[in-house]
Amino acid sequence: MFLALKEIRKEKVRSGLIIAMIVLIGYLIFILTGLALGLAHENTAAIKSWDAAKITLNADANVDMRQSFLTKAQAGKLTKSEAVIGETAVVAKAKGHKQLSATFLGVSSQQYIAKDLQLTSGRAVRQSHEVVADDSLKLSGYKLGSKLKLNDASKAYTIVGFTQNAKLNISPLIYGQLPDWRALRGLGPDMAASAVISKDADYDAGTTGSKTYSAATVIQKLPGYTAQNLTFALMIGFLMVISLIVIAVFLYILTLQKLPNYAVLRVQGVPRKVLVGATISQSLLLVAGGLIGATLLTVATAAIIPAAVPMAFDVPALTAVGVGLLVMAMLGGLIPVRRVLRVDPVSVIGG
Numbered sequence: 001m002f003l004a005l006k007e008i009r010k011e012k013v014r015s016g017l018i019i020a021m022i023v024l025i026g027y028l029i030f031i032l033t034g035l036a037l038g039l040a041h042e043n044t045a046a047i048k049s050w051d052a053a054k055i056t057l058n059a060d061a062n063v064d065m066r067q068s069f070l071t072k073a074q075a076g077k078l079t080k081s082e083a084v085i086g087e088t089a090v091v092a093k094a095k096g097h098k099q100l101s102a103t104f105l106g107v108s109s110q111q112y113i114a115k116d117l118q119l120t121s122g123r124a125v126r127q128s129h130e131v132v133a134d135d136s137l138k139l140s141g142y143k144l145g146s147k148l149k150l151n152d153a154s155k156a157y158t159i160v161g162f163t164q165n166a167k168l169n170i171s172p173l174i175y176g177q178l179p180d181w182r183a184l185r186g187l188g189p190d191m192a193a194s195a196v197i198s199k200d201a202d203y204d205a206g207t208t209g210s211k212t213y214s215a216a217t218v219i220q221k222l223p224g225y226t227a228q229n230l231t232f233a234l235m236i237g238f239l240m241v242i243s244l245i246v247i248a249v250f251l252y253i254l255t256l257q258k259l260p261n262y263a264v265l266r267v268q269g270v271p272r273k274v275l276v277g278a279t280i281s282q283s284l285l286l287v288a289g290g291l292i293g294a295t296l297l298t299v300a301t302a303a304i305i306p307a308a309v310p311m312a313f314d315v316p317a318l319t320a321v322g323v324g325l326l327v328m329a330m331l332g333g334l335i336p337v338r339r340v341l342r343v344d345p346v347s348v349i350g351g
Contacts, residue, residue: 036236055218056076065085065087083111094147097140102134123160129156132159136307169225247328287325
């Protein structure tokens with residue numbers, strides 16, 4: 001460690017350039033991780049807020065709540081751990097506001113989803129044509145008491161409350177009543193819901209024409225969810241590999257330049273393990289310095305980034321990414337070790 005610190009102090013410019021490069025790589029990886037987490041959260045926030053363990057859909061809906069319709073018989077008997085929901089895509093329109101794509105979710109005020117809905121302002125829905133909207137609608141200028149029309153409905157809906165974490169497949173949710181959902185979908189009274197949501201991990205509707213899935217299965221089948229996560233995972237993985245290559249190349253070049261110094265140290269009786277430890281310690285110190293800089297940039301970004309940008313800075317996840325970069329640095333530091341171990345004082349100094 002002492003040798004590594006001495007080398008970094010002596011080669012301030014070179015070390016600074018390497019640290020700056022690691023700062024940029026680390027910052028890019030942290031931002032991509034935050035974006036991946038943010039998009040994943042906006043895909044699944046609503047389902048997770050319901051504490052869903054099992055979800056019952058129509059057996060022919062291809063595990064898609066948007067395509068599912070359940071009759072009262074298919075919904076079956078419900079306990080206090082179950083709730084029915086009716087989902088439909090809507091376009092919200094209001095004078096003075098841009099059209100907004102959203103998802104209308106019909107719920108029953110007597111069931112747990114409506115009862116457990118955490119409001120950030122306003123009150124719960126009490127009657128037809130009243131809605132509780134996701135907080136993101138505030139960014140579009142909506143507020144308590146705002147009236148909006150959904151699709152081609154002639155009667156306007158009134159926003160009576162706002163809630164957070166109401167996103168499904170990146171679309172903001174608008175909670176209303178089940179009769180309003182049926183009206184928006186043009187369905188008759190026999191249709192009970194799009195899905196049955198249960199907090200009970202052992203729940204199974206067991207009715208004809210329905211099928212019960214785990215919440216994880218439904219989430220994985222959300223349009224684009226799996227492909228999106230795989231894309232970000234590959235991008236982050238490639239950046240990890242690039243960081244390893246960059247660190248290895250720079251350390252290898254630095255090691256070649258320091259071979260005469262290492263040869264002198266070997267003549268003076270300095271053990272090889274000390275030189276190897278100095279090489280690896282140097283890589284870890286450079287990467288640690290770069291990660292500190294990347295972390296500071298990420299914190300600054302998190303403080304100023306607009307709320308409309310779907311990013312989530314999860315400390316455990318970002319810490320895991322940082323540890324991964326340190327591991328890459330250690331692997332990169334091992335590559336020039338072979339040259340250090342094979343240094344021949346006679347050939348280096350004599351040459």
